[in-house]
Each structure stands twice: as C-alpha cells, then as structure tokens.
Amino acid sequence: MGRARSNGAGDLPEFAEIVLDLVDRVPPGRVLSYGDVAELVERGGPRQVGQVLGRYGSLTCWWRVVMADGSPPPGHEDRARARWDAEGIPRRGGRVDMGRARWSGPTPADGGVGGS
Template sequence: MREVAEDYVEVVLDLVQQIPPGRATTYGVIAEAAKESTGRGSARTVGTVMARYGGGVPWWRVVTASGAAADRVAGRAIELLRAEGVPLTSHDPPRVDLAEAGWEPWEDEPQM
C-alpha cells in the first residue's frame, strides 16, 4: 500500500469525526471535502486512511457510494449503524439509506 501524507490523514479523520450519530457519508464525499483543503485525494485514498488509522473515529459512518459498509468490517458496521438508528435499506446485506441519512460536511455551512 502507498504511503498517505500525514496532513491528508488528519483532514480525513477530522471530517469523519464530524459525522453526527444517526448519519453516514461516503468515501467519495469525504474525499471531495478533503480535496478542498489539501488539493489531493480520492475515495480509494480515504479508504486506505480509514483502514490504517480510522479506529479512533466513527469509521462505521463511512460507507461506499451504494451505502454498503466495507466488506472487511460490514457485520460490525451494520450493528453500530443500527444501534445509532441509521436508516438502512432492505438489501441483503443492508445498506445505509443515503437519501435519508446521508451527511455532507458543507451542509452545516451558512447559506449566502
């Protein structure tokens, strides 16, 4: 695996820390927000950051674009999402209903 710059790791983890309980977002949304301040990154890089360094933040609130939890942690992630009351689909395995529970870092910014 490639090395990820420390400043990028910090930005990603800070963004994930901001996701409120009961909500979720995607690797792509986190990547887009991180790119605004660092000028680099991708959903895949966010996945790498989460796999290596995400244990101290609410990692289960970050899912794929389809709302699915990452395969290697899916069981535990779904448990934690259910415990927070995150709306899930009836797929097997369940996915986050991003239309209802999706969160974006810029949604709390004041509108001009």
C-alpha cells in the same frame, strides 16, 4: 484542530489528519461515502480515504463512512451494521439508505472542513 493523533511512529500525514477530523464530525445517525469525504476535503479520492481509514481509522467513527451504494466497509459488515442499528442509521436491507442518511458536511458556521 482538536486532538493530536499518532501512528506510533510520529505524527499522522496531513491528509490523514484532515480525513479523520472530518469523519469524527459526522453526526450520529448520518453517513458519508468515501467519495463524499474526498470531495469535502478537496483532496484525494475514495480509495485514498479508504486507505486512511484502514490504517488510522480504528479510533474514529469509521462505520459512518460507506461505499457509494450504502454498503458497509468490506470486512467489517457485521460490526458496521450493529453500529448503524445502535445509531438508528436508516437502512434498506444490508445497506444504508443514502437518500435519508447522507450528511451534507460541515457548514462554514461549524468551522467548515478542517475547522472545529
């Protein structure tokens, strides 16, 4: 699955590894909602995805995962918007334009979810 990750106390939980691997694959200029990530990995829900990113996501492209309405991650609004601008992620005001920026996820040719 690519690189190994550690939380300082050993290996990451399997769910966290799967979520972070998917988030790492979101192309520049595209986003997923927390719910999209949960649907694509077929486990957990938006809150569980948010918990994973909150605990382990600092080394991934966390700004490419947003609230369902396109809002940035709470507490990281300014940093997320700066990253969005740098990548050219389409916006409507302070939110991502989900209709234009949402990524459909990896295809089977890309290795699907959990593949590389």
